Amino acid sequence: MASTEQAVRTGQSTLQELAKRHLWMHFTRMSAYDEVEVPIIVRGDGCYVWDEHGNRYLDALSALFCVNIGHGRADVAQAGADQAKELGFYTNWSYAHPPAIELAARIASLAPGDLNRVFFTSGGSEAVESAYKLARQYHKLTGNPNKTKLIAREIAYHGTSLGALSATGITSLRTPFEPLTPGAHHVPNTNTYRLQPGTTPEYFAESIAEKIEFEGPETVAAVILEPVQNAGGCFTPPDGYFQRVREICDEYDVLLISDEVICAWGRLGEWFGAIKYDYLPDLITTAKGLTSAYAPMGAVIASDRVAAPFMTGHNSFTHGFTFAGHPICSAVALANLDVIEREGVIDNVRANEATFRAMLDSLRDLPIVGDVRGAGFFQAIELVKDQETQETFNDEESETLLRGFLSGELYRRGLICRADDRGDPVIQLSPPLIAGPEQFAEIEEILRGVLTEAGERMHVQASTGERYKRRSSSGE
Numbered sequence: 001m002a003s004t005e006q007a008v009r010t011g012q013s014t015l016q017e018l019a020k021r022h023l024w025m026h027f028t029r030m031s032a033y034d035e036v037e038v039p040i041i042v043r044g045d046g047c048y049v050w051d052e053h054g055n056r057y058l059d060a061l062s063a064l065f066c067v068n069i070g071h072g073r074a075d076v077a078q079a080g081a082d083q084a085k086e087l088g089f090y091t092n093w094s095y096a097h098p099p100a101i102e103l104a105a106r107i108a109s110l111a112p113g114d115l116n117r118v119f120f121t122s123g124g125s126e127a128v129e130s131a132y133k134l135a136r137q138y139h140k141l142t143g144n145p146n147k148t149k150l151i152a153r154e155i156a157y158h159g160t161s162l163g164a165l166s167a168t169g170i171t172s173l174r175t176p177f178e179p180l181t182p183g184a185h186h187v188p189n190t191n192t193y194r195l196q197p198g199t200t201p202e203y204f205a206e207s208i209a210e211k212i213e214f215e216g217p218e219t220v221a222a223v224i225l226e227p228v229q230n231a232g233g234c235f236t237p238p239d240g241y242f243q244r245v246r247e248i249c250d251e252y253d254v255l256l257i258s259d260e261v262i263c264a265w266g267r268l269g270e271w272f273g274a275i276k277y278d279y280l281p282d283l284i285t286t287a288k289g290l291t292s293a294y295a296p297m298g299a300v301i302a303s304d305r306v307a308a309p310f311m312t313g314h315n316s317f318t319h320g321f322t323f324a325g326h327p328i329c330s331a332v333a334l335a336n337l338d339v340i341e342r343e344g345v346i347d348n349v350r351a352n353e354a355t356f357r358a359m360l361d362s363l364r365d366l367p368i369v370g371d372v373r374g375a376g377f378f379q380a381i382e383l384v385k386d387q388e389t390q391e392t393f394n395d396e397e398s399e400t401l402l403r404g405f406l407s408g409e410l411y412r413r414g415l416i417c418r419a420d421d422r423g424d425p426v427i428q429l430s431p432p433l434i435a436g437p438e439q440f441a442e443i444e445e446i447l448r449g450v451l452t453e454a455g456e457r458m459h460v461q462a463s464t465g466e467r468y469k470r471r472s473s474s475g476e
């Protein structure tokens with residue numbers, strides 16, 4: 001123990017050794033760091049972070065879609081410290097405390113429609129897990145005990161706890177842990193870039209109705225969808241998609257869960273994705289930007305209609321987490337929401353999203369860029385072998401492209417973003433919501449250089465046709 005403490009104090013190279021020996025990083029091939037350094041981030045300020053060697057990086061991923069207000073906000077941290085002095089912890093199990101009450105009321109005032117009841121969690125998976133359980137218990141309380149199934153979309157990521165994982169539609173994340181919680185079923189996502197021949201965008205919503213019919217409407221509890229689907233690369237909804245999904249859910253008495261773990265708190269230029277796309281869910285799940293990750297916190301926001309049966313007689317939502325609604329996290333969340341409001345953070349997204357998008361679209365002249373899509377400060381570039389035919393990379397090529405080159409090279413050149421192949425290979429960009437033209441120019445310079453080299457390494461030829469210049473899978 002003494003030697004570990006001493007080692008931590010003695011400095012940077014020792015931190016490397018300790019990380020390699022003791023830290024188990026999430027979703028990480030640990031052996032990838034046998035020969036190379038673990039990236040150790042030690043400081044952040046605004047849109048930038050620094051590693052242990054003093055190298056600066058543009059954090060165009062907002063530390064995994066979290067740090068909406070940017071890094072280094074001592075005032076937000078101070079709100080947590082002040083709260084710790086007053087009341088370090090009390091639980092929400094049968095007790096309340098001022099920060100959780102104030103935060104619940106504040107969230108209700110920002111959420112759409114009658115989503116007025118807030119159940120706190122410690123993060124996104126817990127929020128999804130809670131919403132799934134809430135939907136099941138809601139139907140039991142309202143006389144439909146067989147409504148237990150959940151419908152989600154292919155390639156969508158909804159978290160890792162067993163219930164949430166059953167909603168997650170990524171085969172490679174599911175199979176190591178099967179059998180999962182039974183009852184989750186998947187429908188196509190809104191990938192309009194790869195629309196199957198003979199189908200139209202209207203099909204995406206209708207596939208949900210078909211799945212409900214197939215499973216039996218009396219067995220389906222809820223549908224869970226992100227406003228813009230992250231995994232697969234920022235799939236936006238076609239026009240009218242959510243309005244039709246809402247109709248379908250109403251027709252079959254199925255709850256609509258809007259999973260806004262990423263899409264809320266300004267990411268898409270509105271407080272919530274449901275506001276941007278103008279639909280009213282029954283439940284919203286959220287986390288990440290709620291505190292801008294200055295403290296871990298998530299929430300389920302329920303409509304009055306869904307909450308009502310839990311509020312009478314002996315009924316209760318028989319579910320909870322010790323730390324949920326933690327007073328320090330709640331105080332931090334309130335301070336974070338103050339910053340978003342006071343400093344016009346969402347206005348900044350609205351003012352700059354077109355410039356951000358235009359910069360990314362300008363990369364379409366690179367033969368490896370197949371599609372650019374997304375909304376607000378949540379955008380993806382899909383990488384292809386051929387712009388004309390939209391041919392994608394096979395698994396081996398994708399491995400060479402993403403893990404063998406792009407991830408490391410982007411980081412080496414000072415850009416943190418996501419090179420992901422849970423669907424077809426994409427680069428995802430999701431900068432802090434305070435970013436502007438200066439950061440976009442930096443992103444462009446690095447991406448242009450790295451993607452040009454990637455294309456050459458993968459022998460991607462310039463397309464002979466002109467079709468790619470006209471094509472865009474989403475108008476956003």
Ligand SMILES: Cc1ncc(COP(=O)(O)O)c(C=O)c1O
Pocket residue numbers: 123124125126128157158159160226230259260261262287288
């Ligand atoms: C849409 C969505 N749902 C759920 C989760 C799980 O959240 P967490 O990692 O906080 O458990 C994530 C995480 O990225 C997410 O993007």
